[in-house]
Amino acid sequence: MLCVKCNYINDSNARVCSNCGHNLLIEESFDEINSKHVKNQNIVTSSQSAEEAEEVSNKKWSMVLILCILLGLIGFHRFYVGKGGTAILMLLTFGGFGIWTLVDLVIIALNEFTDEDGRKIKRNKNSIAEVA
Known part of the structure; x- marks a missing residue:
C-alpha cells in the first residue's frame, strides 16, 4: 500500500x-x-x-550468412561480428579444415549465432530477400 x-x-x-x-x-x-x-x-x-x-544484435543476418558462405574458411564472418580471436584461429586453421565453417553455417541458419557481446543475430522477414 x-x-x-x-x-x-x-x-x-x-x-x-x-x-x-x-x-x-x-x-x-x-x-x-x-x-x-x-x-x-x-x-x-x-x-x-x-x-x-x-537482446538482438545490430549486425545483419544476411551479411553474416553471405560472409560465412564465401569467406568462412578464413573466418571473415567472425571478424564482421567482432569475434577477432576466434576469427584468427579460423584463419590459421582454414575454418577448422572446413568443419568449423559448416558448424557456423548451421548456427547462423538456426538464428543462434551471436556477436561479441552475446547478442543474437536474428533473421528478419527482409533478410531472405536480401540474400536472393
Whole structure:
C-alpha cells in the first residue's frame, strides 16, 4: 500500500507505514491510487524483462550468412561480428579444415549465432530477400 505522506510502498496488509509510521487505515479512499501504482509497477517490470530477454544484435543476418558462405574458411564472418580471436584461429586453421565453417553455417541458419557481446543475430522477414 502506498503511503500518501512519504510515498513509501508498504505491504498490502500493512496498517502503519514502515517508513514514517503514518496510519494507512485512514487512507482507505486511496486504495484506487495504490492499485494503479502496483499495476504500473508490474507493467514496467514485465516490459523490462521482455527487453532483457530479447537482446538482438545490430549486425545483419544476411551479411553474416553471405560472409560465412564465401569467406568462412578464413573466418571473415567472425571478424564482421567482432569475434577477432576466434576469427584468427579460423584463419590459421582454414575454418577448422572446413568443419568449423559448416558448424557456423548451421548456427547462423538456426538464428543462434551471436556477436561479441552475446547478442543474437536474428533473421528478419527482409533478410531472405536480401540474400536472393
